[in-house]
Amino acid sequence: xxxxxxxxxxxxxxxxxxxxxxxxxxxxxxxxxxxxxxxxxxxxxxxxxxxxxxxxxxxxxxxxxxxxxxxxxxxxxxxxxxxxxxxxxxxxxxxxxxxxxxxxxxxxxxxxxxxxxxxxxxxxxxxxxxxxxxxxxxxxxxxxxxxxxxxxxxxxxxxxxxxxxxxxxxxxxxxxxxxxxxxxxxxxxxxxxxxxxxxxxxxxxxxxxxxxxxxxxxxxxxxxxxxxxxxxxxxxxxxxxxxxxxxxxxxxxxxxxxxxxxxxxxxxxxxxxxxxxxxxxxxxxxxxxxxxxxxxxxxxxxxxxxxxxxxxxxxxxxxxxxxxxxxxxxxxxxxxxxxxxxxxxxxxxx
Amino acid sequence: xxxxxxxxxxxxxxxxxxxxxxxxxxxxxxxxxxxxxxxxxxxxxxxxxxxxxxxxxxxxxxxxxxxxxxxxxxxxxxxxxxxxxxxxxxxxxxxxxxxxxxxxxxxxxxxxxxxxxxxxxxxxxxxxxxxxxxxxxxxxxxxxxxxxxxxxxxxxxxxxxxxxxxxxxxxxxxxxxxxxxxxxxxxxxxxxxxxxxxxxxxxxxxxxxxxxxxxxxxxxxxxxxxxxxxxxxxxxxxxxxxxxxxxxxxxxxxxxxxxxxxxxxxxxxxxxxxxxxxxxxxxxxxxxxxxxxxxxxxxxxxxxxxxxxxxxxxxxxxxxxxxxxxxxxxxxxxxxxxxxxxxxxxxxxxxxxxxxxxxxxxxxxxxxxxxxxx
Numbered sequence: 156x157x158x159x160x161x162x163x164x165x166x167x168x169x170x171x172x173x174x175x176x177x178x179x180x181x182x183x184x185x186x187x188x189x190x191x192x193x194x195x196x197x198x199x200x201x202x203x204x205x206x207x208x209x210x211x212x213x214x215x216x217x218x219x220x221x222x223x224x225x226x227x228x229x230x231x232x233x234x235x236x237x238x239x240x241x242x243x244x245x246x247x248x249x250x251x252x253x254x255x256x257x258x259x260x261x262x263x264x265x266x267x268x269x270x271x272x273x274x275x276x277x278x279x280x281x282x283x284x285x286x287x288x289x290x291x292x293x294x295x296x297x298x299x300x301x302x303x304x305x306x307x308x309x310x311x312x313x314x315x316x317x318x319x320x321x322x323x324x325x326x327x328x329x330x331x332x333x334x335x336x337x338x339x340x341x342x343x344x345x346x347x348x349x350x351x352x353x354x355x356x357x358x359x360x361x362x363x364x365x366x367x368x369x370x371x372x373x374x375x376x377x378x379x380x381x382x383x384x385x386x387x388x389x390x391x392x393x394x395x396x397x398x399x400x401x402x403x404x405x406x407x408x409x410x411x412x413x414x415x416x417x418x419x420x421x422x423x424x425x426x427x428x429x430x431x432x433x434x435x436x437x438x439x440x441x442x443x444x445x446x447x448x449x450x451x452x453x454x455x456x457x458x459x460x461x462x463x464x465x466x467x468x469x470x471x472x473x474x475x476x477x478x479x480x481x482x483x484x485x486x487x488x489x490x491x492x493x494x495x496x497x498x499x500x501x502x503x504x505x
Numbered sequence: 506x507x508x509x510x511x512x513x514x515x516x517x518x519x520x521x522x523x524x525x526x527x528x529x530x531x532x533x534x535x536x537x538x539x540x541x542x543x544x545x546x547x548x549x550x551x552x553x554x555x556x557x558x559x560x561x562x563x564x565x566x567x568x569x570x571x572x573x574x575x576x577x578x579x580x581x582x583x584x585x586x587x588x589x590x591x592x593x594x595x596x597x598x599x600x601x602x603x604x605x606x607x608x609x610x611x612x613x614x615x616x617x618x619x620x621x622x623x624x625x626x627x628x629x630x631x632x633x634x635x636x637x638x639x640x641x642x643x644x645x646x647x648x649x650x651x652x653x654x655x656x657x658x659x660x661x662x663x664x665x666x667x668x669x670x671x672x673x674x675x676x677x678x679x680x681x682x683x684x685x686x687x688x689x690x691x692x693x694x695x696x697x698x699x700x701x702x703x704x705x706x707x708x709x710x711x712x713x714x715x716x717x718x719x720x721x722x723x724x725x726x727x728x729x730x731x732x733x734x735x736x737x738x739x740x741x742x743x744x745x746x747x748x749x750x751x752x753x754x755x756x757x758x759x760x761x762x763x764x765x766x767x768x769x770x771x772x773x774x775x776x777x778x779x780x781x782x783x784x785x786x787x788x789x790x791x792x793x794x795x796x797x798x799x800x801x802x803x804x805x806x807x808x809x810x811x812x813x814x815x816x817x818x819x820x821x822x823x824x825x826x827x828x829x830x831x832x833x834x835x836x837x838x839x840x841x842x843x844x845x846x847x848x849x850x851x852x853x854x855x856x857x858x859x860x861x862x863x864x865x866x867x868x869x870x871x872x873x874x875x876x877x878x879x
Contacts, residue, residue, distance in 0.1 A: 177578050191578040195628055210628055211607060211614055214582050261707060272610035274588075296760055297791055297811065300546060300590070302704040304682040307610075311704040316761040322737040324785050325762055350610035402682060402705040451706045464707075465739040 158223075163200040170198040176207050179218030179232050188222060216352075244269040244349035246359035249341055250401035251455055253427040254362075257369035258335045259319045259464065261457040263312045264401055265343055265359075270307040270350035273300075279347035280312060285338035285362055293318070294332040307350060311402070319456075320465040333365045369397065369456040370463050370473070375448055375481055385441035385487040390432040393446065398428045400453040407449035410435075411482070413442050439487040446485065450478040507559055514538035515555045515635030519717035524632045525552050530615035531590025531604030536692035536716060539597050543604055543617070544687035544699075549642050551690070551699065553716065555635040560598045560621065565858055566873030567601065569624040572862070573869040579626050580607045580616065584868060592850040592862060599854055601871070602629070620871065639718045641685050641701070689745045692716065693752045693769065700743035702760065709740035709759070713772070738779075747795040749804055749820050756783075756806055756823070758792035764808065766823055783823055783838045786813055798853040800876040807859065807879070809848040815861075817841040817879060843879060 162170060175193035182188065195210035213219060216237035222228040248266040265280060282294045295312050302311035314332045317325035333339060342360040349355070377396035383389035391410070401424065410418040410433055420435040450460045457464035461476040515522070518540060528547035536542055541554050569575065577584040591604035601620040606613060617629040685701040692698075699712040739761070746757035748769065755772065757780065758764050765780035772778060786792065791811040797820070798805055804820040818840045847864035854860050859874050 176581075178581055178583065180583055181574060181578055186574060186578070191575060192626055193578060194581045195579055209581055211580055211616070214586070214608065214612060217582065219581065270610070273613070274609050298702070298760075299793070300686050300688070302686055302702060303684065304704060305547075305549070305684055309682055309704075313707075313760070316707070316741055320737065320739050320741075320761055323761060323763065325790075348610065352610060352612070400705070405682065451708075453706060457707045462740075465737045468736055468738055 159200060159203055159205050162198075162205060163202075165200075167197060170200075173224065174198050174205075174207075175222040175228075176209070177220050177222065179220045179234075182220050182230070188228060193222075194219070238351075240353045242349075242353050242356040244271070244353065245356050246343040246347070249343065249359060249361040251398055251428055252361075252401070253398040253429065253455070255364040255366045256333075257366050257456045258331055258333055259368040259370070259456040260314055260333060260363075260365075261316065261319065261453070261455065261464070262314065262400065263341060265310045265312070267308050267310075267349070267355075271303070271310070272348040272350055272352060273303070273307070275347045276301045276310055276312065279344045280310075281342050281344065282332075283340050283342065285340045291332065291339065293329065309402075321467070322465070335365055335367055338362060338364050369454060369458065370465070370467075372458055372463055372473075372476065373397070373399070373452060373454055373460050375460065375483055378483070380446065380483065380485050382485045382487055383439050385439050385489045388435055388438050390434045391444075391446070391485070392430065392432050394425075394430045395428075397454055400455065401428050403449075403452050404428060404431060407452035408433075409447050411445045411447055412440060413444065415445075418444070441487055441489045443484055443486050445482040448481045448483065450480060508557055511539070511555045511557045511635065514540060517717075518553065518555070518637070520553060520555050520635035520637050522633055522635050525554065525634070525636045525638060527552065527615050527631070529590075529606060529613070530617060531606065532687060532689055533591035533593045533602060533604045533617075534690050534692060535593050535596050536697065539595055541593065541595075541602065541617075542690055542692060542697060543591065544690060545615070546684075546686050547613075549640060549684055551639045551641065551687070551697065551714070553637045553639075553718065554631060556595065556602075556629065557634075558595055558598050558600055558619070560600050565854070566875070567620070567622060567624065567854070567858075567860065567871065568873050569620060569871040571868045572871045575626060576603075576605060576618065579618075580605070580614075582607050589850065589862060589869070592852050592860070594852045594854045594860065601852070601854070601860065624871075637718050639714060641687070641699070641712075688742070691746065691748055693748050698746070698748075698755075698772075700746055700757070702742040702744075707740075707742070709742055711743055711746075711757075711772070745792055745795050747797050747806060749797040749806060754820075754823070756795060756818075758795065758808065760791075762786045762790060762792070764792070784816075784818070784840065786810060793848075794850050796851045796853050796859070798859050798876050798879075799856055800879070805879070807843075807851055809851055809861070813842075815843040815845045815848045817843055845874070 177193050196208050199206045213235050215235050218232055218234045221231040245268040246265060247268050250264040277297060282291045283289060294314055296315045317323050318329050318332050320326055340360050340362045343358055345355045345358040347355050374396050379394040381392040383391050404424055408431055412418055418435055420433050422433045424431055453459050460481060461478040463473040466473045527545045529545050530543050533541060533543040539556055541556050543552055545552060573584045573587045576587045586608045588606040589603055590606055593602050603618040605616045605618050608614060619627045619629050683705050685703050687699055687701045689700045690697060697714040697716050699714060741759040741761045743757045744760050746755050748755055753769055754766055755769055756766050762785060763782045764784040766783050767778055767780040790813045793809045793811060795806060795808050806818045806820060808816040818838055822839045845861060849862045852860045857876050859876060861872050863870050863872055
């Protein structure tokens with residue numbers, strides 16, 4: 156107590172010279188305490204109490220050492236307990252949900268039930284051969300900053316594009332990340348940490364067959380639209396020419412009425428991302444409607460409406476189109492009509 | 506810079522005094538008159554802050570061994586919880602600034618750290634600092650058909666109510682899952698150039714943002730294509746880039762490894778640009794950082810890599826390099842391999858010095874090299 160009372164007479168600068176706080180782990184590792192700048196913060200003496208107010212909050216699960224004295228330093232260590240670590244977060248889905256992915260598959264999405272920590276993507280998601288369990292190396296593009304949504308509940312993983320693209324040295328040297336005909340299992344490790352630093356309740360895995368590479372522009376002319384009847388709230392059902400990117404489907408399709416006004420309603424994806432359904436909030440009006448397709452929509456291999464992912468300049472079929480939204484018109488016939496018609500025409504969206 | 510000079514710069518560039526609320530920090534880069542730009546990827550924003558730094562020209566060389574241990578001691582965490590997301594040198598007083606992230610998840614904290622000439626660290630307070638913020642969210646124009654929105658129930662709690670035409674109301678929600686992660690930024694003649702990777706579409710868009718920020722949330726961007734060996738045309742997110750040649754050219758590295766050059770004049774117009782592949786690195790390698798520096802009147806570029814050694818390219822050689830037409834190794838522009846190991850982020854400090862963050866078994870170190878020694 157006398158020591159602390161004596162400190163009360165010291166200026167802030169003198170307190171800083173006589174006292175220091177350092178992470179206990181650094182001292183235990185043999186760091187030179189005279190060489191390190193101590194924790195940012197300031198000391199204050201209040202009666203018989205000495206306080207250290209850190210510039211940044213203390214970290215749970217760390218120990219901190221108070222060093223007293225200038226030449227020979229007396230050490231007092233305090234532990235910050237780690238809160239009870241009951242897991243509450245799950246990995247809930249891996250996309251695509253199609254059973255077969257192309258050899259040049261570009262992206263995977265992992266959805267979690269709660270916010271996650273960064274820094275685990277490279278070690279927390281693995282790809283193995285389904286037959287012998289051998290891990291595949293270098294499948295994903297290493298990135299310093301991981302690709303998360305704002306809430307840190309969905310992780311985007313890019314398969315190494317240098318290995319996927321034709322004509323690049325990584326493709327020539329290391330080949331594709333996947334092998335055609337060799338099924339793989341993508342697994343999310345239970346050790347992946349949520350935002351509170353806790354592991355997942357359980358891991359998650361999805362198995363894929365690997366098919367041939369896919370290098371054609373998405374072709375909405377090959378989609379099938381099953382038009383609903385006017386006066387009902389039956390869904391419009393769209394069947395794609397191939398599975399499409401799960402994330403982009405969430406915002407690249409929408410509907411306009413005859414006046415070009417977006418329709419209110421609820422969109423859902425069909426299993427395997429091979430189709431889309433839209434249920435309107437109000438019954439369909441009779442007449443013409445349009446399904447609008449944003450040109451940024453991608454398939455599993457990153458091909459879009461207007462370009463092939465890695466375009467072969469010698470093939471006319473791979474020539475790019477103008478990146479405009481496309482409108483696919485369909486007509487909702489009245490209930491009195493016996494036949495339900497889908498008059499399909501396609502044009503550039505207004 | 507004196508406090509008065511900072512106030513004048515703030516006034517000139519439309520910065521208002523306040524306390525920016527930041528959730529993450531980095532990459533960073535300096536703009537005009539000591540204004541620091543940094544990305545806050547957690548909030549999809551770019552901040553511009555006028556820094557009040559009137560240090561005397563700092564001693565050279567600057568060296569800080571075991572920088573990560575020092576940062577851990579100073580920030581009160583374990584060395585493995587220190588992530589250095591950016592490094593920039595104040596162009597007027599040569600002080601080094603680091604964008605540091607402490608921890609992850611709920612415990613993550615961003616810090617802007619100033620490294621003084623003697624190697625001592627200090628947290629830069631952003632309280633009552635002149636700043637401006639630009640959101641990178643693409644808020645679509647009302648007549649843009651490519652609306653990144655979804656229509657939600659009119660009486661629901663989500664989204665915002667809009668009235669696209671008189672008497673017709675809709676409730677729309679901005680898509681909340683799409684984000685753009687800034688991977689590099691640089692200020693060039695009134696424009697802030699920003700490269701980023703999207704977590705949804707595989708885009709090579711490079712944003713051109715006028716500075717002072719105009720308040721327009723939809724920024725102008727350009728898609729940059731490159732051709733592999735004269736046969737395959739492809740686009741990919743740009744990871745890192747550097748202006749050179751008196752701001753006439755840009756050298757950019759892509760996530761799929763080619764290093765591509767294009768003219769900044771071409772960048773000024775249009776929305777589509779084809780770059781020229783001047784070098785290609787091999788499999789498993791990722792370019793980390795690129796800088797330009799001068800030595801004996803010649804300009805050089807350094808490219809640090811995750812797997813390959815540090816690469817030095819004379820800028821004069823780039824102009825004479827034909828676009829690559831044959832895959833071969835080594836490929837592309839004449840270049841040297843330098844012996845510096847474990848190099849990550851880099852920064853030129855004045856005309857004669859290059860700073861490198863180097864990693865070895867002991868940790869990460871900030872080391873200084875004379876330009877002539879490279």
